[in-house]
Amino acid sequence: MALNKTDKIVEELEHLILMGEFEAGERLDEIKLAERFGVSRTPIREVFQKLALSGLIEQLPRRGVFVKQPAPLELLEMFEVMSELEALCGRFAAERISEDALTLLSLENEKCKKAVEDNDEAAYYDHNKTFHQIIYKESGNSFLMQETIRLQRRLGPYRRIQLHVRGRMKQSMAEHIAIVQALVDGDANRAEAALRSHVAIQGQKFQHLLANL
Amino acid sequence: MALNKTDKIVEELEHLILMGEFEAGERLDEIKLAERFGVSRTPIREVFQKLALSGLIEQLPRRGVFVKQPAPLELLEMFEVMSELEALCGRFAAERISEDALTLLSLENEKCKKAVEDNDEAAYYDHNKTFHQIIYKESGNSFLMQETIRLQRRLGPYRRIQLHVRGRMKQSMAEHIAIVQALVDGDANRAEAALRSHVAIQGQKFQHLLANL
DNA sequence: AATGGCATTATTGTATACAAAATACTTGAT
DNA sequence: ATCAAGTATTTTGTATACAATAATGCCATT
Numbered sequence: 001m002a003l004n005k006t007d008k009i010v011e012e013l014e015h016l017i018l019m020g021e022f023e024a025g026e027r028l029d030e031i032k033l034a035e036r037f038g039v040s041r042t043p044i045r046e047v048f049q050k051l052a053l054s055g056l057i058e059q060l061p062r063r064g065v066f067v068k069q070p071a072p073l074e075l076l077e078m079f080e081v082m083s084e085l086e087a088l089c090g091r092f093a094a095e096r097i098s099e100d101a102l103t104l105l106s107l108e109n110e111k112c113k114k115a116v117e118d119n120d121e122a123a124y125y126d127h128n129k130t131f132h133q134i135i136y137k138e139s140g141n142s143f144l145m146q147e148t149i150r151l152q153r154r155l156g157p158y159r160r161i162q163l164h165v166r167g168r169m170k171q172s173m174a175e176h177i178a179i180v181q182a183l184v185d186g187d188a189n190r191a192e193a194a195l196r197s198h199v200a201i202q203g204q205k206f207q208h209l210l211a212n213l
Numbered sequence: 214m215a216l217n218k219t220d221k222i223v224e225e226l227e228h229l230i231l232m233g234e235f236e237a238g239e240r241l242d243e244i245k246l247a248e249r250f251g252v253s254r255t256p257i258r259e260v261f262q263k264l265a266l267s268g269l270i271e272q273l274p275r276r277g278v279f280v281k282q283p284a285p286l287e288l289l290e291m292f293e294v295m296s297e298l299e300a301l302c303g304r305f306a307a308e309r310i311s312e313d314a315l316t317l318l319s320l321e322n323e324k325c326k327k328a329v330e331d332n333d334e335a336a337y338y339d340h341n342k343t344f345h346q347i348i349y350k351e352s353g354n355s356f357l358m359q360e361t362i363r364l365q366r367r368l369g370p371y372r373r374i375q376l377h378v379r380g381r382m383k384q385s386m387a388e389h390i391a392i393v394q395a396l397v398d399g400d401a402n403r404a405e406a407a408l409r410s411h412v413a414i415q416g417q418k419f420q421h422l423l424a425n426l
Numbered sequence: 427a428a429t430g431g432c433a434t435t436a437t438t439g440t441a442t443a444c445a446a447a448a449t450a451c452t453t454g455a456t
Numbered sequence: 457a458t459c460a461a462g463t464a465t466t467t468t469g470t471a472t473a474c475a476a477t478a479a480t481g482c483c484a485t486t
Contacts, residue, residue, distance in 0.1 A: 004274055004439065030468080040254075040441045045469090049259055053266035061217055062447055062468060077356035088297050143290035147360075217469065243438080251469040258439090275438060275477055428486090433468070442473075449466070456459085 006046045006086050008035050015048055017056050017067055018157045024069035028057065045210050048180050055154065075158060079203030084156055086132065086147045087196035089139040090179065094188040096140035102184060116169045124169055125160055131176065133184075135195070162205040172198070219259045226260055230269050230280055231370045235279050241270065267367065288371060292416030295368055297350050298361045299345065300409035301350040303392065307401040309353035315397060318347050322389050329358035329382045337382055338373055344389065348396075348408070375418040385411070 012072065013033070016022065034044045048065050051057045060069045070078065097105075108131045115124035136145040158211075163169060174199040182190035226246070229235065241261070243254045250257070266268045271281045291373065295412050309317075321344045328337035345365065349358040365372075376382060388411040394405035 006439085007274075017226045041468095042440055042442090046258070046439095049262035050266060053263060062221075064468070074356060077354045080354055081357050081360065084301050141288060141293055144294050154302055159363065219469085254438095255470055255472090259469095277438070429459075430485085431483095433480100433482080436468105437478080440474080442471100443457090444469105446469075447467085449464105451462105451464070451470105452467075455460085456457105 004043075005039050006050075007038075009047045010036070010045060010050050013055060013120045014051060014054075015200055017051075020157075022067045024067060026067050028065045028067060038199035041193070051145075054150070056084040066213070068106075072207075076203055076207060077201065078151065078155055079158075079206065082148075082151050083196050083199035083203065085144070085151060086135070086199045087192045089136045089144060089148055090191035091188045092139035092141060093135050094186050095123045097135075097138040097183055097186075101134055102180075105131065105180055105183065108134060109180055112173060112176060117183070118174050119169075121160075121163050121169070123161060124172075128158075128172070128176075135179075158206055159202055162202055162209060165205050165209070168205060171201075175201075217256075217335075218250075218252055222252070222256060222260045223263050226249070227264060227267075227269060230264075233370075235280045237280060239279060239280050241278045243277075267363070269367075274331055285420075287414055288368075289420060291364065292371075292412065292419065295361075295364050296409050296412035296416065298364060299348070299412045300359070300405045301395070302349045302357060302361055303404035303408035304401045305352035305354060305357070306348050307396055307399050307404040310348075310351040310396055314347055314351045315393075318344065318393055318396065319326075321347060322393055325386060325389060329386050332382075334373075334376050334382070335384075340378060341389075342369075363383070364404045365382060371419055372415055375415055375422060378418050378422070384414075388414075 010091075022028070026090060028048070030041045030044050030048075037044070048057060048059060052059045052065070055070075057065045059065045099104050109129055111127040112124055112131060116125055129152070133145075133149065136148045136152075139145060163172075175194065177190060179194045179198065182194050235241070243257050243261075247254050247257050259275075261270060261272060265272045265278070269281060270278045272278045299337055302330075321340055324340040326343060328334075328340055342365070346358075346362065349361045349365075352358060388407065392407045392411065393405060395407050
């Protein structure tokens with residue numbers, strides 16, 4: 001797929017930023033990054049274009065690019081939208097999901113359960129991500145799926161943080177079961193509500209974490 | 214704001230594509246575009262990066278970029294998401310909208326009404342756009358506002374087309390009045406429902422137009 | 427005549443060179 | 457010592473040159 005240097009660097013730099021390699025508001029030096037990745041300025045500038053569109057960095061004309069760690073308020077807004085998008089996916093999926101997908105969903109949920117038992121946060125994070133993506137897909141609207149994945153990706157690191165909250169994984173797991181049941185029953189309203197609160201809680205947990213800083 | 218050539222060309226080329234200057238699937242020649250806009254290949258390539266992210270073109274590595282006129286199915290999916298985003302904005306706005314904004318909204322609606330009486334589609338399109346954007350803003354979630362504007366922009370040309378349908382402007386106008394009333398009453402459910410169907414109808418009209426081709 | 431391989435051409439991807447603008451620094455005057 | 461103006465330096469924006477890869481066409485062989 002992505003064979004050119006630009007796309008590879010996009011992923012790497014994105015990862016670095018999300019993992020907090022750079023300070024919030026720090027200016028990204030084209031030349032230093034070019035040296036770091038062993039390329040010229042051109043690919044770096046193309047990387048900037050792409051990252052700017054996904055909101056990770058900010059480009060000020062003639063000033064340079066700056067890493068844009070979203071302000072707490074902005075993050076809460078994003079979580080609010082995320083919970084609504086997930087709720088929407090759930091509502092659609094309840095009426096459109098296939099038997100095969102339901103099986104897959106249960107399977108992924110089992111893996112989540114095992115991760116909880118093993119207290120393996122990384123594994124839980126991954127399986128949880130897949131669990132949700134199955135629902136996006138089964139919304140039957142691939143545009144909705146794409147947009148939701150985009151936001152999921154953007155919020156990824158922040159969703160990860162709140163897994164540290166004691167007991168959160170277990171609670172999350174219980175919510176998953178309710179979501180699956182609603183989908184099995186084909187109950188759109190319940191699926192919608194379950195997913196909305198499941199994600200909204202994450203926003204609240206995150207807010208709580210922020211307050212204790 | 215946008216002082217550099219790239220950003221200016223982004224808007225121009227975007228406009229050209231949306232207005233159907235290029236065939237669907239047509240390859241965009243970097244060199245020809247560079248000559249056309251009187252710049253070198255570099256800014257054109259930067260323009261491509263940006264347009265690719267907004268989904269207007271498709272970049273195939275080592276193959277070039279192609280204009281991506283969304284398939285009918287994809288458009289319907291986008292309309293479906295749009296109606297849900299607008300409904301969400303309406304639901305939030307019903308509880309958060311300010312008195313000043315309500316006044317502004319009524320004012321803009323009056324302008325729409327005048328445009329209907331004058332049978333002025335261009336004016337109606339513009340005021341309608343502003344009308345909706347006020348609601349996005351009053352959702353009180355600026356991230357949601359930005360995302361909704363992005364999709365509104367993307368669907369712009371297609372929303373414009375269905376204004377040609379006989380009687381559509383008048384019907385649209387009636388729906389606006391219901392929306393404003395729901396917001397004045399602070400009735401979230403009614404505002405949500407009114408906006409959802411208002412936009413969903415556009416998708417249906419559009420589908421109808423497509424079927425008659 | 428059809429197909430396979432080689433050479434040619436065109437086009438994208440990358441690097442570098444140059445221009446323009448913003449920032450930092452120095453010098454001089456008050 | 458402080459401020460201002462002008463200069464130097466850094467950094468972004470753009471153009472062009474070069475490299476790598478894919479597309480095309482031609483010729484030979486079967």
